Amino acid sequence: MTKSYLRIILVTSLVSLSACAQQTEVRQMKSEVGSLNKEMTQLTDQTVKLTQQNALNAKSTTGVYLLPGSKTPARLNSQIGNLQMSLSSITQEANGSRVMLIIKGESNDPLPAFTGKVEWGQIQGTTDNYQEVNVQSQQFDAPASVLAPSDISIPLQLSGLSPNQPGFVRIHDIQPVDPSQALPAQ
Template sequence: MTKSYLRIFLVTSLVSLSACAQQNKVRQMKSEVGALNQDLTQLSNQTLKLTQQNALNAKSTTGVYLLPGSKTPARLNSQLGNLQMSLSGVTAETNGSRGMLIIKGESNEPLPAFTGKVEWGQIQGTTDNYQEVNVQSQQFNAPASVLAPSDVSIPLQLSALSPDQLGFVRIHDIQPVDPSQALPPQ
């Protein structure tokens, strides 16, 4: 009788251990599927923002649009030559948002000191038929670069709109402080 109980105990233990191992694998798979869904949602949102950013820039006659969440630079032909603009680190602060505007020169010459204008706000409507609302603006100054290709980081204080309300940032009117350093229009 002891051997019989021992066999039943061993079989029951083996079945229990097998079930636990399978449940752990199921939990692990559920966790991996959840992480994958989160990554796909983030990638889908980034693709949507990039598509919107490209459409806005294709229609823009003044400056370049940067949409938070697109995580992709946009190119601006300015009086300093071609510049790549990107927006990073947009976070909430007490009275709105803050972020970093990164401007990269594409030439082999350092950038001279320059000024520009940044506008931000919300976009209502569709990419084909939109309206900018709650628009704010400010001037910025950038020092001359020493190295080439140049890379300038400008901290932005984007008041009145939290990161989830911030629909766009537009950079325009890039001009050298010394007008003699402007490049001819292309």
């Protein structure tokens, strides 16, 4: 009788343990599904921003548009050569955002010292028919780079534009400090 009693306890314990294991697996599966849903939402948002950025740049005749959240560089043909520009390290500040403008030269030559203009604001409407509102601007200076290919980081303070607002950043008027270093127009 003791052996049958032990068998019953053993079988009951195994059934209980297997039920616990299934609950743990279900919880783990729910957690993984939640993580995947979050990643899909982030990828969808990034895809929308990238599509908008590409549409704005296709129509732009001056400068290059960068949309916070697109996480993709845009190409600008400037007086100092072709440049890849992107935004990173976007953080909330008391009256707006702080971002890092990353500028990479595409040539094998170091970039000369240059100046440029950054404008930012909000976009209302669609990418086919839009208006820029609450536009602000500032000049920036970049030092000459020593290494090639060049990679320059410029911190920007974008007042009035929080990281979660549908806004834009446009970079234009890139000019060498020394006019003799300007490349011929293409």
